[in-house]
Amino acid sequence: MSIFKNASTKTAVLGLITAALFSFQVATVKASASPEDKIKTAIIFKITKFISWPKKTQNLTICVLGEGSINNELHKINRKNTMGRRLSVTHRNANAPFDKLCDALFMHNIDNITVKSVLKRLEGKPVLTISDIRSFVDYGGMIGLKRSGKKINFSINNTSATDADLSISSKLLKLAKTVK
Amino acid sequence: MKTQLLPTFLASSLLFALNTHADYPEQESDDDFLDFSLEELISLDIPDVTSVSRKKQRLMDSAAAIYVITSEDILRSGVTSIPEALRMVPGMQVARLNGNTWSISTRGFNYIFANKLLVLIDGRTVYSPLFSGVNWDVQDTLMEDIDRIEVIRGPGAALWGANAVNGVINVITKKAADTQGSLVSMGAGNEEKAFGSYRHGGEFGETGSYRVYFKAFERDGLAKVDGADANDDWKMKRAGFKAEWKPTTDTDLTLSGGLYEGTTRPTLTVFKKDEPFAGDNGKQSLENISRDQRGGNLIAHWKKTVSDAEDFSLKAVFDDYQNFDYRVTEKRQSFDLELQHYCQPFENHDLVWGLSFRRTWYQMSDMRNIIHLDKEGQPKDTRQDNLYSLFAQDEITLNDQWNLSFSARYEHNTFTGKEFQPNAKLTWKATEDRTLWASVSKAVKTPSVSETSVYTDNISFFNSDFNLYEGEEVRKVLSISDNRDLKSEKVTAFELGYREQFGSSLRLDVTGFYNKYEDIVAYVTQTSCPDGSSLEFGFLCKTSRPHFYRLPSTLINGVDATTYGLEAILDWQVQDWWKLQLTYSWLQIDASPNTSNPNLQFALKGNEVLIEDLSAKHTANLRSTMNLPRQWYFDIWVRGISNLKNSNIPGYTALDVRLAKKVNENLEFSLVAQNLFDKQRAEFTEIFSGLGATEIEESWYAQIRWSF
Numbered sequence: 033m034s035i036f037k038n039a040s041t042k043t044a045v046l047g048l049i050t051a052a053l054f055s056f057q058v059a060t061v062k063a064s065a066s067p068e069d070k071i072k073t074a075i076i077f078k079i080t081k082f083i084s085w086p087k088k089t090q091n092l093t094i095c096v097l098g099e100g101s102i103n104n105e106l107h108k109i110n111r112k113n114t115m116g117r118r119l120s121v122t123h124r125n126a127n128a129p130f131d132k133l134c135d136a137l138f139m140h141n142i143d144n145i146t147v148k149s150v151l152k153r154l155e156g157k158p159v160l161t162i163s164d165i166r167s168f169v170d171y172g173g174m175i176g177l178k179r180s181g182k183k184i185n186f187s188i189n190n191t192s193a194t195d196a197d198l199s200i201s202s203k204l205l206k207l208a209k210t211v212k
Numbered sequence: 213m214k215t216q217l218l219p220t221f222l223a224s225s226l227l228f229a230l231n232t233h234a235d236y237p238e239q240e241s242d243d244d245f246l247d248f249s250l251e252e253l254i255s256l257d258i259p260d261v262t263s264v265s266r267k268k269q270r271l272m273d274s275a276a277a278i279y280v281i282t283s284e285d286i287l288r289s290g291v292t293s294i295p296e297a298l299r300m301v302p303g304m305q306v307a308r309l310n311g312n313t314w315s316i317s318t319r320g321f322n323y324i325f326a327n328k329l330l331v332l333i334d335g336r337t338v339y340s341p342l343f344s345g346v347n348w349d350v351q352d353t354l355m356e357d358i359d360r361i362e363v364i365r366g367p368g369a370a371l372w373g374a375n376a377v378n379g380v381i382n383v384i385t386k387k388a389a390d391t392q393g394s395l396v397s398m399g400a401g402n403e404e405k406a407f408g409s410y411r412h413g414g415e416f417g418e419t420g421s422y423r424v425y426f427k428a429f430e431r432d433g434l435a436k437v438d439g440a441d442a443n444d445d446w447k448m449k450r451a452g453f454k455a456e457w458k459p460t461t462d463t464d465l466t467l468s469g470g471l472y473e474g475t476t477r478p479t480l481t482v483f484k485k486d487e488p489f490a491g492d493n494g495k496q497s498l499e500n501i502s503r504d505q506r507g508g509n510l511i512a513h514w515k516k517t518v519s520d521a522e523d524f525s526l527k528a529v530f531d532d533y534q535n536f537d538y539r540v541t542e543k544r545q546s547f548d549l550e551l552q553h554y555c556q557p558f559e560n561h562d563l564v565w566g567l568s569f570r571r572t573w574y575q576m577s578d579m580r581n582i583i584h585l586d587k588e589g590q591p592k593d594t595r596q597d598n599l600y601s602l603f604a605q606d607e608i609t610l611n612d613q614w615n616l617s618f619s620a621r622y623e624h625n626t627f628t629g630k631e632f633q634p635n636a637k638l639t640w641k642a643t644e645d646r647t648l649w650a651s652v653s654k655a656v657k658t659p660s661v662s663e664t665s666v667y668t669d670n671i672s673f674f675n676s677d678f679n680l681y682e683g684e685e686v687r688k689v690l691s692i693s694d695n696r697d698l699k700s701e702k703v704t705a706f707e708l709g710y711r712e713q714f715g716s717s718l719r720l721d722v723t724g725f726y727n728k729y730e731d732i733v734a735y736v737t738q739t740s741c742p743d744g745s746s747l748e749f750g751f752l753c754k755t756s757r758p759h760f761y762r763l764p765s766t767l768i769n770g771v772d773a774t775t776y777g778l779e780a781i782l783d784w785q786v787q788d789w790w791k792l793q794l795t796y797s798w799l800q801i802d803a804s805p806n807t808s809n810p811n812l813q814f815a816l817k818g819n820e821v822l823i824e825d826l827s828a829k830h831t832a833n834l835r836s837t838m839n840l841p842r843q844w845y846f847d848i849w850v851r852g853i854s855n856l857k858n859s860n861i862p863g864y865t866a867l868d869v870r871l872a873k874k875v876n877e878n879l880e881f882s883l884v885a886q887n888l889f890d891k892q893r894a895e896f897t898e899i900f901s902g903l904g905a906t907e908i909e910e911s912w913y914a915q916i917r918w919s920f
Contacts, residue, residue: 077246
């Protein structure tokens, strides 16, 4: 190690290398969400207020499929009230029986094949499908969130929703960027 | 992406960013957005966050003298170039030497070869190691595409590498996803003869976004001292693209690049060997000599997110620059590769570490006044340099109030070998609205190619009058011999900062700094001639022509200096529709020779005075932005700077005004007046480059921005 000028440099470099090696054991720490996550979460929360489900139960379960920082934000709306129902947010994997467990399903950060197959399984089932992946409403998803420029807006596929016995208030349809 | 390591801020940056459509209140808690109506949610702008706001760190809490120029600031100030935008930064001294050359510095050492600032555009370094400094005239992009310019004053950036001695300027462009659709921006005026930009953004595949752009401008020359046109016109064309997509759900890929070419015509003052008696005692002003520059770059950035607490990124940058100058033709290619890993190895530790490698290739030819030499002192027109570095930063959250961070960079460079630059910072968040921070760092500025391997001749004249020595008329030109044994300049920097938010409308940010520099490079006269002959009159060397003598000089690490000062920012939201920002900076410099060698004392004394007199003592900015009814916008910017003793430039005040009308969301007309009521004004002069100084004139232009 003669390339180092003096002992203190050597120590520092060794320290860095040691720190680097240690860094591979990852600790789990809650990451903070971005403002974009916060706004999307708030939009999802608000949207539930404009939807009527065929069966109004005590709880309104939002299932989450996909990994990412927005999950922490979504958990913050757990137990909040929306139109007299209590929200319950749960994270699920792609094979979960969504139609039995969820009133709404938010999908993010997953591949299109999975999205399409989940949508296929839920066709006609009263589960409100929401996602921020591109072309979501073209695949038959009901609410598509989209960032454009510095704003976030949403599109609605009302046909899918009506087929699934969900009714979307006209006020929400008015606010949507596009309605199919 | 070193931007990753910038202290960043979260949603509540409203306090900071003078963003003119403040459409949401400052957030007190995480639930704030939930109280908004859906209409509000879809109409509000997502607050800016730096690419990696890993932690909930508002700008308010960052332990560095950071100032962010927002895209709003850029568009509303009416600035047409990046260097002009930098005038907003407190303590940043921006002086225009001619139509296309700027001296930009902070905390002293204001010079066109200002070598103590690191400048990055989207993470690509644009600092030129050949002649130290930045060719500001080719650093450009669509002003509309700049997301923000983050400026850190002080060396609190051990992570950015050498030359970030007095600060880092980081120009960050918007994501392609945020520049969708088409934009046309064009305008014309008396100085800004014509300029136009076109950008188109679209989507591809399932996750991809892209934009392509084209920009061209033609600027008029400035004025000579006598008011005549200096002919230093400036034309530039550039085109580029940016694309980002997600190959898999946990990876992000960004590819961007650009090409540019243009011509500037700086006035040159040189000694023409073949016409020794022409002009003013052999000194000739060369005008209308085109200096063509062109270049291009390609940046690929790959990022894999393992979890919220860990990610890897790999960045590769290729840059090509060609400069066809009368003095020298230089071609430079560089390739950078950087790996970075972010993780949280222990509770409350955020660790970023990485490795980087850079190789630079130079080719020089047509060297009229500048000769590049190899290690043996033989002329050589090619060169290759390598730089290896290892860096790490550990941010430790001690508790809710206290934050401690250590960072260090170890590097190996061609010039001085090994360098180590550590830094420690402490932040105390006394209350939600009050933050105090302190930082201590060591940084180095490695010698440049021009200082260690270039012989310069026949450019600088010490005085144009001819002195009489022993009855002989004598004209003197300066020759500067390189010094291969130069060491790095070193600085130890101490900073203290205080920020406070008073109520909802007033914010104060004050930074104090104290820097100790050692081994600053200084010009000294040589005791023998470069060709080995003895000195004439005790200090001059003969040339091949009678009556013409060379003053032989070289560079040594001869001066130490202490600088200290204050920088303050006051933001005041006077009304919903009216904001004011006042910035002020004060700077003191005390230099002294670091050797008692009597032969060098005299020359070093001159350097001491030079270093002390380069920069202005006071600078101030007052910016007012008003949103008037019916979508009219009225902005005023007054800036002042005290005298530059060395350049012999008296202090001045400048006024810029912009009036804009938005016909609708997509169409805006504006009228801008810069340097109003100034017929013409010199901002900078110097003798070492051979560039002629010209004077800034009042400028008017009208602009239209249309997006569709």
